[in-house]
Amino acid sequence: MAVTAEGLRAEIEATEQQVREAKTRGQALMSESREAEERQQLRLELAEQQKILAAQEAVNIAEIEWRKGIDADLLGRRPEKAPVRQLAPACKSENISFRKLVTEGEYIWRIDGFSWVRSGLRQSRQDRLESDQLLVGQEAFFFVYDPSGRTGSLALVCTGGRVAFRYKVYVKARSGAFVQWGKRGDVIHDDPSYRTYGPDVEGSDAAVGIFGLTHEELLESEWVQNDALTAKFALEVRPHGPPDIERQSLCQVLEVQENTLSCDMQALWESGRCCDVEFHVQEEVIHAHSQILCARATYFGSLFRSGLQESISRVIVIQDCSAVAFRTFLHFLYSDDMAKVQATLFEVSLHAADSPGGSSRVAMTQQLLAVSHKYGVTKLQLFCELQLCKELTVSGVCSILAQARLCEAKRLETACFFYIKDHVAEVVMLQDFKDLLRECNAVGVKLSLFLGGVPDEEADAVIE
Incomplete structure (x- = not known):
């Protein structure tokens, strides 16, 4: 039987009502989706802040231990030249130097796949691209690129407080030469929070964009080659501190040099004179003096008195x-010069950047930690712990934690636990983490106690 016109009209009216209800429901769902997206963005921002907090906590732990080392006169700045004592001067001059605390460096930042930057940032819901943090002296910086230029396009961010620094920004041209963009920046950063600096950051005279170009214009310019942008930052950094004051006599008086022992000991070792010990490391033979080894490390004193083969032959095989690491260790034994250790780590990091197969700064620091613990050189071990506290990453924290347990490095172990606590969702998925728990049950137990808020002393008592 055919549906009547009245029935069809009633059905149309009912369907129209359903359409209105569906549209209303759709608008409500869209509103809920926008709220969900907002919550997701807030979670991402929270995760980013938690990441920054974890990094800062690790740096704070390192700074606390560094301060303790300075208070105990185990660490700190050493004079580069021996001071001069004047005998009965009749007149004096004074030289005040603000440069002595200044650290200089040049840093290359290359962004491959530059045409994908804007899309990649949108996918990750980020406004700008950020580099890893780097230390210039003891001050931390990182570089940023913002294709929109809202907070400057290519810039650097200072993370510390009360630091003065100068910077220049260069961009690599098609010719291969680096061309300076903008004027030299001269900054006094007296703010505990992060702040961005660059040629086109708000308040500067330069037009927004690298050489005034938008991101899209930059892609077609001479500054992008093979879809890559390469920038160079030249930094001069002076931490907060008083100037160095040197007073001298203008008269011709007798000058007595002091504190040349470190230089003399280093020269003795490098000359190879009077050496009576051989270290065979890899395929290299390194000579040393048994008396100095005994004086600087109790391990060698016990070894040379033990009657073992090494005490007779004076040939020690290091496996x-x-x-490189063992030479750095011996250099420290002879000179007590931490600056040489820092210079070696810096050279290793540069070599690793140029050679994919090269040893990293972290790996070298771990070797120095192991050898200083093995031979009982506490000052060097503490320095290595502090450096590793600043190098913690999701992929590397398990390796560093395992070594901290082996080397009885309590401070480093605690820093690792803090880092894992703030990145637990990422770390627990790593195969390295699973292997660590399987090989050392005590790590899992102590980590669980730490996450539960149990103090270290009580946690150690439970494990024992």
Whole structure:
């Protein structure tokens, strides 16, 4: 039987009502989706702040230990030249130097796949691209690129407080030469929070964009080659501190040099004179003096009095350390010069950046930690712990934690636990983490106690 016109009209009216209800429901769902997206964005921002907090906590732990080392006169700045004592001067001059605390450096930042930057940032819901943090002296910086230029396009961010620094920004041209963009920046950063600086950051005279170009214009310019942008930052950084004051006599008086022992000991070792010990490291033979080894490390005193073969032949084979790391260790034993250790780590990091197969700064620091613990050189071990506290990453924290347990490095172990606590969702998925728990049950137990808020002393008592 055919549906009547009245029935059809009633059905149309009912369907129209359903359409109105569906549209109303759709608008409500769209509103809920926008709220969900807002919550997701807030979660991402929270995760980013938690990441920054974890990094800062690790740096704070390192700074606390560094301060303790300075208070105990185990660490700190050493004079580069021996001071001069004047005998009965009749007149004096004074030289005040603000440069002595200044650290200089040049840093290359390359962004490959530059045409994908804007899309990649949108996918990750980020406004700008950020580099890893780097230390210039003891001050931390990182570089940023913002294709929209809202907070400057290519810039650097200072993370510390009460620091003065100068910077220049260069961009690599098609010719291969680096061309300076903008004027030299001269900054006094007296703010505990992060702040961005660059040629086109708000308040500067330069037009927004690298050389005034938008991101899209930059892609077609000479500054992008093979879909890559390469920038260079030249930094001069002076931490907060008083100037160095040097007073001298203008008269011709007798000058007595002091504190040349470190230089003399280093020269003795490098000359190879009077050496009576050989270290065979990899394929290299390194000579040393048994008396100095005994004086600086109790391990060697016990070894040379033990009656073992090494105490007679004075030939010691080193199998658990690279030649570079062991030479750095011996250099420290002779000179007590921490600056040489820092210079070696810096050279290793540069070599690793140029050679994909090269040893990293972290790996070298771990070797120095292991050898200083093995031979009982506390000052060097503490320095290595502090450096590793600043190098913690999701992919590397398990390796560093395992070594901290082996080397009885309590401070480093605690820093690792803090880092894992703030990145637990990422770390627990790593195979390295699972292997660590399987090989050392005590780590899992102590980590669980730490996450539960149990103090270290009580946690150690439970494990024992």
